[in-house]
Amino acid sequence: MMNLDTKSLESLFDPQSIAIIGASERMNRIGSRPIQYLLDNGYKGNIYPINPKYDQIAGLTCYPDLYHAPEKIDLAILALPEGLVMTAIKQCAEKKVKSVIIFSSGFAETGSKGRELQDQILQIARKHDMRVLGPNCLGMFNNNNGVYATFSVSMSDGSPIKGRIGLVTQSGAFGSHVITSARERHIGFSCWVSTGNEMDIDVADCIAYLAGKDDIDVIACYLEGVKDGEKFLNALSLAKEHQKPVVLLKSGRSEVGKEAVQSHTASLVGSDEVFDVVFKQTGVYRVNTIEEFLNISYACTMVPLPKGNNVGVFSVSGGLGIMIADQLIEHSMKLPEPSQNIKEELLNILPFAGVRNPFDITAQIINQPTLLRDFMDVVFSSRLDVDIAIVFLSHLGLSNSIFNNQLEIIKEMKEKYPDLPCIVVTLTKPEIRKRFAEAGIFVCEDPTEAVKVVHALNYFRKKLSASLPMNQQWEQKQLDFSNSPQVLTEYKSKKYLKDYGIPCTKEGLATTLDEAILLAKEIGYPIVLKGMSSDILHKTDSGLVHLKLENKEDVELAYNAIMKKMAQMGVNAEGVLVQEWVNSNGLEVIVGSKYDVVFGQMIIVGLGGIFTEVFNDVSMRKAPISTTEAEKMLKELRSYRLFQGYRNQHSLDISALCELVSQFSHFVTDHKDVISEIDLNPVIVHPKGNGVVTVDALIKLNNSLVIHK
Structure with missing residues (x-):
């Protein structure tokens, strides 16, 4: 596995000093927002605004350039026009700044001229062991230490809620949207990083770094493309090694989407089918909507992974319970049916309940507030093999009086059965969502989304518990392909395969009729003759394959016909392959x-x-x-x-x-x-x-x- 340098990212995620080059005293400008956010979020390190126009910004001493800053700088934020970035980068290099964030656009995403400038900056950064995030990025934040190195307007309406999701996005706007949406739903983040053009620090670096952080339970990633496939795979393997689920939303499925990605982040896109394969092979869960992205990421911080795929559904609506059950089955989940004894015990609690799983506790829950607890307690304490529960409460989450009672019941069940995950589905108000979050209970409003969450948790259960694949110890051989045409004939192709130990048919190449007859005798009848030419890919379609030849006369006729055909086609003839006839009922x-x-x-x-x-x-x-x-x-x-x-x-x-x-x-x-x-x-x-x-x-x-x- 490739070693990924995560230690050098400490100066980005946990800097002790931050300089903002291009700082502004107008607090609605790009160069001032990071200063305001750092102050608002209690950053404990030193902040150094850099701009020769000002003596002071937001009560902080402002310096004319980086050279005048009184100490070494861990992180420099460049909020400058594209034309001033090179000068600033050179100052950072001379000042031995450890990490740089470049907000500026106008680089590789604009074409060859911008890419050339970006490459020059990268050369300087690498020469001085300086890590660079961006350019053309929104920056990052770390909720654990108040580092808010971003100019995202979304932060001006309130800081993101603290949580245990690590978010990595190639699109800054996507990240801002997700964070804002999450804040309204009381979903919290540990940190977020927007990688932009990925001149240096890329998605793989960030995934690898977050994988090793104890304050992160799940890594959520928005991806458009990958420049270094091997590095990306190693980062995903590292996440699995650290038992960190990775929830990923990738755009660029369509040809139009792929073209947009190229102009947006200058990433390589590749085949979407290949990305799907790689995600499954490395245990990544791919989602298609922001709703899934948020719900599944959040659930991974709130709900323990189930021990199996058996689900118990408790619903105040028989119809909705059946709908949930149907969708669970479609997602390869199981709904174990309770024994007759369990059914009778449940019917004693509510004679007209549905007791087959899904369990229909009906609207009677309004008149019998303990119904949910009584049903869950019977099912969970019985021998019924339930690994995870879905509780559908419809709109009851909008009623404070009913909600208070049911929340206490769900909390009680959570404490009594801590290893049994529970997903609650109900319409809610913001203050009630907050109370669910404070109680450590996952809630969503759409039953279909709940099913997707259950499926994802079960997926992670299987993928994270599986050991990393051990590759077979085949003897490595480096074969010599020099002096070869671009397309090898079947004969030459199989020679290489045989040299590597891959089983192939018995055969030989004849350049004369006598050689063909001799080879046929050595191999044993019946045999097959095939015309060999690197100019012809489909031998059968060209009439160059003769099957199940039984004797010398058959060989002579077939050989002459093949050679004549290749001569008529004007192709470069390598000879005629004489091959055993494989007679098999395989x-x-x-x-x-x-x-x-x-x-x-x-x-x-x-x-x-x-x-x-x-x-x-x-x-x-x-x-x-x-x-x-x-x-x-x-x-x-x-x-x-x-x-x-x-x-x-x-x-x-x-x-x-x-x-x-x-x-x-x-x-x-x-x-x-x-x-x-x-x-x-x-x-x-x-x-x-x-x-x-x-x-x-x-x-x-x-x-x-x-x-x-």
Whole structure:
């Protein structure tokens, strides 16, 4: 795993002294807001406004330049026009400032000229071991020490509530919106950082830093793109290592969205499907709306992760209880049905209640205020296997008299059953939401959002409890691809695969008819002949494949036909491949790789042969993977039952296929810089115990990295 430098970020998140270069005495200006926010939030360090126009700002001594500041500066905030940034950066370097935040825009997001200036600033920063946040960013805040190094207008209406969410956003406006919305709902944050253009400090740096902080329970991230895929993956792995859930909202799904991202943050976007795979592989929970983003992040700070996926639903409405149950089932959750004894005990409490789970306690809760407690107590204390509860109270949260009673009941159940998470759904008023928060009880207003929260908590339970995958210890081999064309024929492709130990068919290349006849005899009939040319990708479509040849005469006819066909096509003929005929009642599978611009080599497994394009039944992972992960890929396929032996068919050699997939993933990883794409199609999976064999293969190389003499 790549070492991520989180120690150097201490001067950003916990500075002992802050200089604001471009400070203003007008407190509604960008250069004055950080000063006001620092004072309002009780920052204990030293604040140094820098501007030659003023002697004093907000009661603080203002200095003409950074050189006159009386001590070393941990953090400098640059609130300057783009044209003055370079001079300020040079002053920061000479003053040995540890971290810099650049609010200014006009850099890489504007084009090549801005990028060139941004690169020059980065060179200075790296030369002097200075970390830089931005440019083109809204800055950050740390609620634990009063560091408010931001000019976000949202803070002028009130500081964010203190909490245990760490927020990282590539968009400053997104962060401001989320923080403001959260404040209105009494959802708190530990800190927030807006990364902007990510000249130096990026999302990965911030995730890695927050992962190690004890005052943070969950990392919430808004992402548009990633510049360094490996670094990003390592940061996510670090979060998992520290048992920190990561809730992520990524934009840029559509082509229009991708283009907007490029102009916004100058990030690499990559394939959205690949991002999905990477998120699942690293345990990140991806959301699609701000509502989900806030609810799930907040729930991770309020609710312990459930021990399983069994849910108990308590509802004042039978219809809404059924709706919640339906949605839970759609999200792969379970609603265990109570025993007859439990049902009878509940009916003794309320004879007309629904007692099957979802439990319908009806509107009688208004006349019998203890109904919820009585039902929950019976269910929780019984042997019914409930791991998490949803309590739907409809609009009762708007009534102070009813709410007071039910809040006390829920608090009582929380204390009595501390390991049993409870999600409350009710319409609320701001003051009531605050009381829920102070009681440590998660509440939301939409039952569908509650189901999403339960699903997310269960997802984190599984992902965070799973050990980090251990890669198989295959022997690493660096094969020589120099002097190769960009597209390798099947014969040359399989030579490399065989050298790496991947099982392939018995075969040989013939350049004369006599060689073909001799090879056929050595391999044993029946055999297959294939015309080999790097100019032809689809041999069958071109009439260059002859199957199940039974004797010398068949070989002679097929060989001559292939050579004649290639001559007519005017292609560069490598020869004719003489290959064993694979007669099997197994299954054809495709195993492939594709180089992704952000994350590198991605591998796929799915139905192969003619079914690849028809059904598109594939699973994908970031390479390399273990045999255990390969088996998970197979189980994700809609066609997985075919591997298990469907309708009296033989079960297939899943173990051998998983070994091939894992070994293949290491092959592409070991040669990630030169291989662009590989298809093994088909790989024949024989019945259990009989192994697998690669029948056809195609390797495409990254031509810019292939060495030609």
